[in-house]
Amino acid sequence: MACERTLSILKPDATARNITGKINAKFEENGLRIIAQRRVRLTRAEAECFYAVHKERSFFADLCTFMNSGPVVVQVLEGENAIIKNRDIMGATNPKEAAPGTIRALFGLSIDQNTVHGSDAAETAAREIAFFFRETEILG
Ligand code: IDP
Ligand code: MG
Secondary structure (H helix, E strand, O other): OOOOEEEEEHHHHHOOOOOOHHHHHHHHOOEEEEEEEEEEOOOOHHHHHHHHHHHHOOOHHHHHHHOOOOEEEEEEEEEEHHHHHHHHHHOOOOHHHOOOOHHHHHHOOOOOOOOOOOOOOOOHHHHHHHOOOOHHHHHO
């Protein structure tokens, strides 16, 4: 088992509904530690840069508009196999397909407003953490 770090974002639908604490409890109940956290309003350009891997996809413009629509909470989660563990806690991209008890099943509104982002692999986790945090801001 490897101790890993992953980048998590509580999306604008989560901050709008004041459920960030409920979501953070899910991470902590499942053994992930929040070792860095900040509430920010992404500019449209920052959202486009963060999601650049999806720039050819049909949903790219809507995704960036949504991520710029209100505050988000960016965080670094740490724990054993944190990357895959967080993906399991989050549930499938489409809340309608997410397993019962997952964050997206419990709180997701739609495939666009699906409440959380989580890195999908070690390389993306490293890039996405560095996008938001300096090493001195991460207190494991
Ligand atoms: P993920 O967030 O589960 O990793 P990705 O495929 O990386 O899913 O897509 C990034 C985000 O883009 C999703 O969380 C979702 O908000 C949005 N998205 C993905 N696929 C679709 C789609 O088919 N229609 C609308 N939005 C989508
Ligand atoms: Mg993804």
